[in-house]
Amino acid sequence: MRNRYMFAAILTAICCIAAIVYALHIWQDKKPQPKQNVVRRIMTPRKPIQKPNATQKKKPKAKPKVPEQPFISGTITDTEGNPMTDVCVSNGIVCMLTDSLGKYQLPKDSTARFVYYTVPADCEVAVHSAKDRTAHFYQPIVKGKTKYDFTLKKLPGGAETSYKMIVIGDPQVTNAFNPYFNTADDNHVEISDVERFATETMVDIRRTIRSLPQGTPVYGLSMGDDVQYYGGYNPLLERQIREVLGSSEMRLFSVIGNHDQDGNPEYLHKWEENWGPTDYSFDRGNEHYVCFNNVHFYGKYPSYYSPGELSDRQMEWLRQDLSLTPKSKKVILCYHIPLTFGNNPFHKAQPLNIASEKGHYSSSRLSALLSMLLEFKGGYELFCGHTHFAINHEINHDGHHIIEHCHAAACGNIWQSNINICGTPNGYYVYTFKNTRLTSCYYKGTFWDVQKQMTLFCADTDFNGESYAADWNLPHKRGIIIANVFNADSRWRITAEEDGVEYPMQRINSRGQDAFATGYHRKYAMATSYHFISKQNSYLIMNHLYYYEPKNADSEIRIIARDPYGHTFTESAEEITVEPFHNYAHYYKEE
Structure with missing residues (x-):
C-alpha cells in the first residue's frame, strides 16, 4: 500500500515539473525580442501551372513602336x-x-x-x-x-532631237449652255462647251497630227483655265475636259489658271485631283519646261494680281529645280497670267513706262526670273494664256529684250463665237523644236487652212457701230486696208504688194480694240460684258494690226507676211471682209 502511495506522489511531482517547464516556454515566446537586421522575403502564393489548351491561341507579343x-x-x-x-x-x-x-x-x-x-x-x-x-x-x-x-x-x-508642241490657250469650258450660232441666221443653238471643244478644237488637232510625217513626236500644253464654273459648280467638269484634252495622240500637260481655282480651295483641290501638282517640270528634246501657278488671290472677294506673281516658296522651289538642270538646255517657263504686262499689280510690281501701254506693269519677280534664265546657253521662252487675245508682247527689261508668247483662247470669247476679242479665230499654236532651237511656230485657226494666217478689212467698214478708222484715227474714204496677222511680232515683215511693187505696212502697237471682234461681240456676247471686248478694257493691247493706204483705187493688191522662221503667207485684197458678221465669226463653214 505504501509503495502505491509513493508511486502516485512521484508521478504527481513529474507532472508538476512538466507544467512548470511548458509555462516557462510560453512566457519566453511572448517576451519582447531585440531588433535584428534580418531581410524578410514575402512569398506570394503561386498560381497552379496550367497546361495550354489546344483550342486556346497564344497572344502575339506586342511589336515595339517604330x-x-x-x-x-x-x-x-x-x-x-x-x-x-x-x-x-x-x-x-x-x-x-x-x-x-x-x-x-x-x-x-x-x-x-x-x-x-x-x-x-x-x-x-x-x-x-x-x-x-x-x-x-x-x-x-x-x-x-x-x-x-x-x-x-x-x-x-x-x-528626241525634234518634236512638235501644240499649245492651247484657255479651253475654259463652263457648266452653262452658251448661245451659239452655227447657221447664217440669228437662231442660236445650245451646245455644251465641252461638246464644242471636243467636236471642234480636238477634231481639228487630230487632223493636224495626222497631217504630220508618220512618227513625228507630238506633245500638248494647255495654258490654264481648263474650266470656269460659270453656270454653277460641276465637280465632274475638270475630269471631263481632262479626258477630252487627252483624247488625241499627243501627250498633254496643263498649267492651272485663275478660273480653275477662283480663290476657292474646293476648286483648287478638284484641279489637283485631276492634274496633280501645280508646280512641276518636264523635259522634251533639249528643252526643260517648268510649269507653275502664278495666280495669287487676295481680298474678301478674291481678286488676283495681274501681272502674275510667285510666292517666296515657289521661287525657292524654282531655284532648286533650275540649279539641277543642265545649263546647255533651253528653258520654257509655262504659266497662266502674263508676267510682262497687267494692270492689277502687286505693290512691288514695276510700271512698264511705255507710253502706248499706260497703266501696265511687269511682275515683281521678272528680274529674278530673268537672272536665272540667262544662265542657260539654250536660251528661254515665256509661255502664257489668260487674256483671250493673241499677243507676242515685247518689252525691254534690265537691259534685255523680252518676248512673252501670250496664246489666244481656244474658246474665243467663252464659246459664244469663233473669234477672240482681238479678232484671232478660235484655235491653237503648233511649235517645232530642234535641239534648243525654236524652228517654227504658226497659229492654226480651228477648221481654217494652215496657210491662212491673217484676215483683211477695210478701215471704213462699219461693224455694228465700230470701225478701224475711228479706233485708230486713220483717214476716211482712202481705201485703207487693215491686216490682222494673228501671230505677228516685230520680227515679222508685213508688206503690201501693189501692182507688183512691195511697200511696208504700218504696224499698230498700243492699247485698243479690234473693230470687227468688238462689233460682233457687242451684238451677240452674253457671258461677258461689252466692257471686256471693247477699248474700255484697259488690259487689251493690240500689236498685230497693220494698215496700208493704196496708191491707186483700182490697183491689184495682195498682203505678204513673212515670219522669222522663213515662211511666207499671202492674202489677196479681194478677200477683204466687209460683212459685219462674216461666217467665220458667226458659224463655221461646212467642210
Missing part, C-alpha cells in the same frame, strides 16, 4: 529594273536628284500634296490611260505612307 520617319523616300527604275540616276524628284518644296541606285529621300512637309519627278528627255511621258493621254508623273502623298516608287519607260531612240 518612330515615324521624318522623310519620304523611294526608288525610280526603268521597265527593266535598272536604276534611273540623276532624275529630279520633288514634293513641291524641295528638289533632289536620284542617286546611283535610283533612290531619293525627301523631308516630310505637312503642306506637300504630291511627290513627283521631272520626266527625263529620254523617257516616255506616262499617261492616265490609253484613252486619256494626259500626263501622269506624280503620286498623291498619303498619310502613313512613306515609300513612293516610280517606273519609267525609256524611249527606243533616246531623247
Whole structure:
C-alpha cells in the first residue's frame, strides 16, 4: 500500500515539473525580442501551372513602336529594273536628284500634296490611260505612307532631237449652255462647251497630227483655265475636259489658271485631283519646261494680281529645280497670267513706262526670273494664256529684250463665237523644236487652212457701230486696208504688194480694240460684258494690226507676211471682209 502511495506522489511531482517547464516556454515566446537586421522575403502564393489548351491561341507579343520617319523616300527604275540616276524628284518644296541606285529621300512637309519627278528627255511621258493621254508623273502623298516608287519607260531612240508642241490657250469650258450660232441666221443653238471643244478644237488637232510625217513626236500644253464654273459648280467638269484634252495622240500637260481655282480651295483641290501638282517640270528634246501657278488671290472677294506673281516658296522651289538642270538646255517657263504686262499689280510690281501701254506693269519677280534664265546657253521662252487675245508682247527689261508668247483662247470669247476679242479665230499654236532651237511656230485657226494666217478689212467698214478708222484715227474714204496677222511680232515683215511693187505696212502697237471682234461681240456676247471686248478694257493691247493706204483705187493688191522662221503667207485684197458678221465669226463653214 505504501509503495502505491509513493508511486502516485512521484508521478504527481513529474507532472508538476512538466507544467512548470511548458509555462516557462510560453512566457519566453511572448517576451519582447531585440531588433535584428534580418531581410524578410514575402512569398506570394503561386498560381497552379496550367497546361495550354489546344483550342486556346497564344497572344502575339506586342511589336515595339517604330518612330515615324521624318522623310519620304523611294526608288525610280526603268521597265527593266535598272536604276534611273540623276532624275529630279520633288514634293513641291524641295528638289533632289536620284542617286546611283535610283533612290531619293525627301523631308516630310505637312503642306506637300504630291511627290513627283521631272520626266527625263529620254523617257516616255506616262499617261492616265490609253484613252486619256494626259500626263501622269506624280503620286498623291498619303498619310502613313512613306515609300513612293516610280517606273519609267525609256524611249527606243533616246531623247528626241525634234518634236512638235501644240499649245492651247484657255479651253475654259463652263457648266452653262452658251448661245451659239452655227447657221447664217440669228437662231442660236445650245451646245455644251465641252461638246464644242471636243467636236471642234480636238477634231481639228487630230487632223493636224495626222497631217504630220508618220512618227513625228507630238506633245500638248494647255495654258490654264481648263474650266470656269460659270453656270454653277460641276465637280465632274475638270475630269471631263481632262479626258477630252487627252483624247488625241499627243501627250498633254496643263498649267492651272485663275478660273480653275477662283480663290476657292474646293476648286483648287478638284484641279489637283485631276492634274496633280501645280508646280512641276518636264523635259522634251533639249528643252526643260517648268510649269507653275502664278495666280495669287487676295481680298474678301478674291481678286488676283495681274501681272502674275510667285510666292517666296515657289521661287525657292524654282531655284532648286533650275540649279539641277543642265545649263546647255533651253528653258520654257509655262504659266497662266502674263508676267510682262497687267494692270492689277502687286505693290512691288514695276510700271512698264511705255507710253502706248499706260497703266501696265511687269511682275515683281521678272528680274529674278530673268537672272536665272540667262544662265542657260539654250536660251528661254515665256509661255502664257489668260487674256483671250493673241499677243507676242515685247518689252525691254534690265537691259534685255523680252518676248512673252501670250496664246489666244481656244474658246474665243467663252464659246459664244469663233473669234477672240482681238479678232484671232478660235484655235491653237503648233511649235517645232530642234535641239534648243525654236524652228517654227504658226497659229492654226480651228477648221481654217494652215496657210491662212491673217484676215483683211477695210478701215471704213462699219461693224455694228465700230470701225478701224475711228479706233485708230486713220483717214476716211482712202481705201485703207487693215491686216490682222494673228501671230505677228516685230520680227515679222508685213508688206503690201501693189501692182507688183512691195511697200511696208504700218504696224499698230498700243492699247485698243479690234473693230470687227468688238462689233460682233457687242451684238451677240452674253457671258461677258461689252466692257471686256471693247477699248474700255484697259488690259487689251493690240500689236498685230497693220494698215496700208493704196496708191491707186483700182490697183491689184495682195498682203505678204513673212515670219522669222522663213515662211511666207499671202492674202489677196479681194478677200477683204466687209460683212459685219462674216461666217467665220458667226458659224463655221461646212467642210
